[in-house]
Amino acid sequence: MKTLLIVYHTGGVKTAQMAEAVARGARAEGGVNVILKRCADAGPEDLLAADGLILGTPENFGYMSGMMKDFLERVFYACEGKVNGRPWALVVSAGQDGSGAVNSVERIVTGLRLEKRAEPIIALKEVTPEILARCEELGAAFAAGLALGVF
Numbered sequence: 001m002k003t004l005l006i007v008y009h010t011g012g013v014k015t016a017q018m019a020e021a022v023a024r025g026a027r028a029e030g031g032v033n034v035i036l037k038r039c040a041d042a043g044p045e046d047l048l049a050a051d052g053l054i055l056g057t058p059e060n061f062g063y064m065s066g067m068m069k070d071f072l073e074r075v076f077y078a079c080e081g082k083v084n085g086r087p088w089a090l091v092v093s094a095g096q097d098g099s100g101a102v103n104s105v106e107r108i109v110t111g112l113r114l115e116k117r118a119e120p121i122i123a124l125k126e127v128t129p130e131i132l133a134r135c136e137e138l139g140a141a142f143a144a145g146l147a148l149g150v151f
């Protein structure tokens, strides 16, 4: 069975709500092993064992959260060249922008040669039911793509 890894950081609750919605959608779709971890609890062994990756971060000071950067720093060289082509996507929670978080994560993950399979989902100010539904759809799409071998 393929494994979908969801790694997120939250300083409050919003990014956690988004990441949990992604996991809920993936588990409802079925056919994949879904692992949901906070950045602090995830490491290179998790990424190496995963067939797909969905990241979640708040935007802090126009960048990804420090904990997400720490995760990416810890996995980058351990995983470089070993995860090429695996699908990934991103969810972001922000006060009024989000682009700094998106750009900073994309720049690093591009270096890992992962393949972006969906446009980022950005929640501004509120994590609305519509945003949570989109997160669930993202999880379901990844689960289906991995289970069917489309990705």
Ligand SMILES: Cc1cc2nc3c(=O)[nH]c(=O)nc-3n(C[C@H](O)[C@H](O)[C@H](O)COP(=O)(O)O)c2cc1C
Pocket (backbone or CB within 6 Å): 009, 010, 011, 012, 013, 014, 015, 016, 057, 058, 059, 060, 061, 062, 063, 093, 094, 095, 096, 097, 098, 125
């Ligand atoms: C230290 C700090 C810096 C922030 N910087 C930004 C920022 O640069 N741009 C932005 O749109 N929101 C910024 N915010 C707002 C958060 O991104 C927003 O509240 C987000 O929804 C928090 O998600 P969380 O509940 O998962 O921590 C900042 C919040 C904090 C605490």
